[in-house]
Structures are given as C-alpha cells and as structure tokens.
Amino acid sequence: MACGALAQPAAAIAERRGWPVEVHPLPPLLHNQPQLIADEVRALAERLLATGRRVAVGYADCGTYGALDEVCRDLAVERLPGLHCYDVLAGPERLARFFEEQPGTYVLTDFLVRSFARTVLRELGLDRYPELRDDYFGTYTRVVWLAQEPDDELRGLAEQAAAAIGLPLTVVDTGHAGLESALAGLLTPPAG
Structure with a gap:
C-alpha cells in the first residue's frame, strides 16, 4: 500500500525491477488531514493481511506524529x-540542510507540482480567496522542487506553483534513487 503521491512511481519501480508487487494507493489528499492517515492505513492493511498478503506501507510518518508507527507495530508491518x-x-541529511539554509523552505515533489492547483490552491481556498496567500505562505522564503522526472512541462508547472504563492523556485534533481532504495529495503523479505 502506498500514499497516492508515491503510488505511481513505486509501481513503475516495482515493474522495472520485476518485483511481484501490487500497489494499493490511498488518497493523496490525506496529507491535508494527516490525523486520518493511520486509521486509513490500518483499515487497508487489515483487509490485505486478511487475504494472506504480505503488506508493506509506502508512507513515511507524514505528519502522523508516531500514530502510523503504532499501526505498523500492531500489524507487524514495515x-x-x-x-x-x-x-x-x-535523503534526510540533504533535506535538513535545505531547512538549515532557509527555514522558510516550502517543498514540492513531482506529484505536488502536477496537482498544485487542486491539492494546494483549491484545498486551501486560495482559488477563491487569493488574499489569504500571505496568511498561508507569508513566512516562507522559497520553494524547493525535489524533481524526480524533470521535463519542460513540469518545470513550467513548478514555476507557476512558486509564482502562485509569490516565492522563488529552486530545482533539486533527486530522481527516484532514494525511493527505489527505500522500497528495496522495505520489500526485502524478513530473515527467518
């Protein structure tokens, strides 16, 4: 199971690597209400485990403040x-450097770049109340786009997203190596 924002690249990596994996996405908009993530993960994981499947959770903590870890412990999943x-x-060290350099860093992924108008502007009401922009983003100083598969179209969308919230854009090419490595670690069968 995976966060909807990671499901497509995770499925593509699994297919390329030949891993026998089914990716079951949960809605990416759960990130706008992270207090709901753990319960949604629990419900889907329990359904999948009941069918005899091995389950791995394609989420980091994602603002659950440990609630997701509790679910993983309860269900013996990673x-x-x-x-x-x-x-x-x-990578956590690289990301920490971004925030140390500029604490007011707002981070985008390819998924957020593609869906910014829906997942950020519309969800925050900025499409209807643009005067709220400074209330939401007034303390931010830049946008960092963690570009997994940058192309001209995504670059244009990233520039539009940054302009919509009035911030300069920094592009950091990450590719999918970090996600692929994390998935490989997650999918390695337990010893014994």
Whole structure:
C-alpha cells in the first residue's frame, strides 16, 4: 500500500525491477488531514493481511506524529523510513540542510507540482480567496522542487506553483534513487 503521491512511481519501480508487487494507493489528499492517515492505513492493511498478503506501507510518518508507527507495530508491518516522503526522495541529511539554509523552505515533489492547483490552491481556498496567500505562505522564503522526472512541462508547472504563492523556485534533481532504495529495503523479505 502506498500514499497516492508515491503510488505511481513505486509501481513503475516495482515493474522495472520485476518485483511481484501490487500497489494499493490511498488518497493523496490525506496529507491535508494527516490525523486520518493511520486509521486509513490500518483499515487497508487489515483487509490485505486478511487475504494472506504480505503488506508493506509506502508512507513515511507524514505528519502522523508516531500514530502510523503504532499501526505498523500492531500489524507487524514495515513502513518507509523518514518523517515524510521528502526524506525518502532527497535523503534526510540533504533535506535538513535545505531547512538549515532557509527555514522558510516550502517543498514540492513531482506529484505536488502536477496537482498544485487542486491539492494546494483549491484545498486551501486560495482559488477563491487569493488574499489569504500571505496568511498561508507569508513566512516562507522559497520553494524547493525535489524533481524526480524533470521535463519542460513540469518545470513550467513548478514555476507557476512558486509564482502562485509569490516565492522563488529552486530545482533539486533527486530522481527516484532514494525511493527505489527505500522500497528495496522495505520489500526485502524478513530473515527467518
């Protein structure tokens, strides 16, 4: 099972690597209400475990403040490492440097770049109340796009997203190596 924001690249990696994996996505908009993630993961994991499947959780903590870890312990399943998918994509040390350099860093992934108008602007009401932009983003100083598969179209969308919230854009090419490595660790069968 995976966060909807990671499901497509996870499925593509699994197919390329020949892993016998079915990816079951949960809605990416759960990130707008992270207090719901653990219960949604529990419900899907229990359904999958009841069918005899081995389950791995394609989420980092994602703002659950340990609630997802509790679910994983209860069900004896593993999850992706890190506090959020940004750690998985860029590496926790690299991400920490971004925040140390500029604490007001707002981070985008390819998924967020593609869905920014829906998942950020519409969900925050900025499409209807643009005057709220500074209330939400007034303390941010830049946007960092962790570009997994950058192309001209995504670059244009990233620039539009940054402009929509009035911030300069920094592009950091991450590729999928971090996600692939984390998935490989997650999918390695337990010893014994």
